Amino acid sequence: xxxxxxxxxxxxxxxxxxxxxxxxxxxxxxxxxxxxxxxxxxxxxxxxxxxxxxxxxxxxxxxxxxxxxxxxxxxxxxxxxxxxxxxxxxxxxxxxxxxxxxxxxxxxxxxxxxxxxxxxxxxxxxxxxxxxxxxxxxxxxxxxxxxxxxxxxxxxxxxxxxxxxxxxxxxxxxxxxxxxxxxxxxxxxxxxxxxxxxxxxxxxxxxxxxxxxxxxxxxxxxxxxxxxxxxxxxxxxxxxxxxxxxxxxxxxxxxxxxxxxxxxxxxxxxxxxxxxx
Amino acid sequence: xxxxxxxxxxxxxxxxxxxxxxxxxxxxxxxxxxxxxxxxxxxxxxxxxxxxxxxxxxxxxxxxxxxxxxxxxxxxxxxxxxxxxxxxxxxxxxxxxxxxxxxxxxxxxxxxxxxxxxxxxxxxxxxxxxxxxxxxxxxxxxxxxxxxxxxxxxxxxxxxxxxxxx
Numbered sequence: 244x245x246x247x248x249x250x251x252x253x254x255x256x257x258x259x260x261x262x263x264x265x266x267x268x269x270x271x272x273x274x275x276x277x278x279x280x281x282x283x284x285x286x287x288x289x290x291x292x293x294x295x296x297x298x299x300x301x302x303x304x305x306x307x308x309x310x311x312x313x314x315x316x317x318x319x320x321x322x323x324x325x326x327x328x329x330x331x332x333x334x335x336x337x338x339x340x341x342x343x344x345x346x347x348x349x350x351x352x353x354x355x356x357x358x359x360x361x362x363x364x365x366x367x368x369x370x371x372x373x374x375x376x377x378x379x380x381x382x383x384x385x386x387x388x389x390x391x392x393x394x395x396x397x398x399x400x401x402x403x404x405x406x407x408x409x410x411x412x413x414x415x416x417x418x419x420x421x422x423x424x425x426x427x428x429x430x431x432x433x434x435x436x437x438x439x440x441x442x443x444x445x446x447x448x449x450x451x452x453x454x455x456x457x458x459x460x461x462x463x464x465x466x467x468x469x470x471x472x473x474x475x476x477x478x479x480x481x482x483x484x485x486x487x488x489x490x491x492x493x494x495x496x497x498x499x500x501x502x503x504x505x506x507x508x509x510x511x512x513x514x515x516x517x518x519x520x
Numbered sequence: 521x522x523x524x525x526x527x528x529x530x531x532x533x534x535x536x537x538x539x540x541x542x543x544x545x546x547x548x549x550x551x552x553x554x555x556x557x558x559x560x561x562x563x564x565x566x567x568x569x570x571x572x573x574x575x576x577x578x579x580x581x582x583x584x585x586x587x588x589x590x591x592x593x594x595x596x597x598x599x600x601x602x603x604x605x606x607x608x609x610x611x612x613x614x615x616x617x618x619x620x621x622x623x624x625x626x627x628x629x630x631x632x633x634x635x636x637x638x639x640x641x642x643x644x645x646x647x648x649x650x651x652x653x654x655x656x657x658x659x660x661x662x663x664x665x666x667x668x669x670x671x672x673x674x675x676x677x678x679x680x681x682x683x684x685x686x
Contacts, residue, residue, distance in 0.1 A: 278571060343659050344637075345589075345659060
């Protein structure tokens with residue numbers, strides 16, 4: 244296995260385009276990739292470590308948005324005050340993410356590109372409508388996260404293209420994150436949810452709920468939230484509206500039946516203001 | 521240990537426990553295997569091999585990491601502290617002494633990782649609550665005694681303001 248550490252994006256593209264070999268892989272924090280090798284997956288002929296690309300660590304704050312470099316660690320997200328105040332669901336997910344050793348190494352870009360249906364940062368990023376910046380050799384494009392993740396482990400990345408940054412618009416929404424796991428930390432989520440909202444009195448001016456580990460990708464419960472906002476649904480309709488958007492499966496962590504019960508329960512607890520009681 | 525049909529060599533240089541180390545290694549060598557098999561530093565243990573248990577914890581550039589999830593080549597030029605490098609004398613650190621005083625050790629396999637995680641916690645937060653200690657220890661698993669005595673030990677470090685790593 245040949246190992247490379249390009250130190251600029253230009254150097255990365257020169258290298259990447261010279262490796263027409265199909266067994267070239269990209270490495271960020273390695274916390275998902277290394278266990279795959281441990282389990283016997285064949286190592287690639289070429290491994291390109293992105294961690295020397297200093298541009299991918301920048302966190303840029305403007306009045307209208309925050310832009311987070313793809314190599315920003317989960318620990319850095321957990322400690323970021325602006326995220327804590329304005330993108331609480333994402334900061335909460337980062338705080339409860341695995342253990343310290345993994346948070347120090349794992350990256351936001353890796354969590355996105357890994358495209359796990361249970362990735363803990365993803366519901367918050369979906370519910371806040373994150374936009375991803377992808378750069379190719381002669382192109383740059385912006386893609387909404389729900390158009391980027393296509394299925395478990397599948398993304399819209401083209402050959403040689405890399406995810407460089409994640410942009411979140413500062414709309415000053417309230418938000419919250421909830422996960423159910425077999426233990427509090429170090430456990431892949433059975434389900435995870437992010438709630439992003441703006442409420443005036445009893446009325447939701449904005450409401451977005453995204454949940455993970457209940458479908459091949461994270462899903463937004465738009466049938467539920469749109470009818471709550473325009474007041475065309477009643478509480479007795481909510482379970483059915485939620486079920487219309489999810490398609491959980493049985494796996495080693497929980498059954499589909501359990502997931503179909505726990506998601507409406509958590510959503511209703513949130514809507515009734517009793518999520519953390 | 522990872523295997524690759526076409527090993528490729530790499531000239532690695534890094535600082536381990538204050539000493540500059542240079543070795544030629546295969547690119548697919550994990551940091552954990554480099555420490556144990558090339559340098560004979562057996563304090564970092566392998567249990568799960570997939571980043572769940574924390575027995576292989578070392579400090580890389582000031583942060584705890586799982587050395588089983590890192591290739592040695594990734595940390596070329598880096599600074600690493602292992603349990604062997606915690607004290608530069610033969611004396612125990614305050615943290616190590618507290619583990620002994622509180623009988624926090626049974627089989628001992630998880631303890632190097634526990635101690636390093638505890639040291640980094642007290643460096644940042646010299647007087648943590650029990651909840652903060654438990655949160656910080658989430659990535660270190662003990663299968664002998666449970667965690668009470670380990671939490672007692674970290675809570676009971678006699679002079680936490682003097683401890684910690686540079």
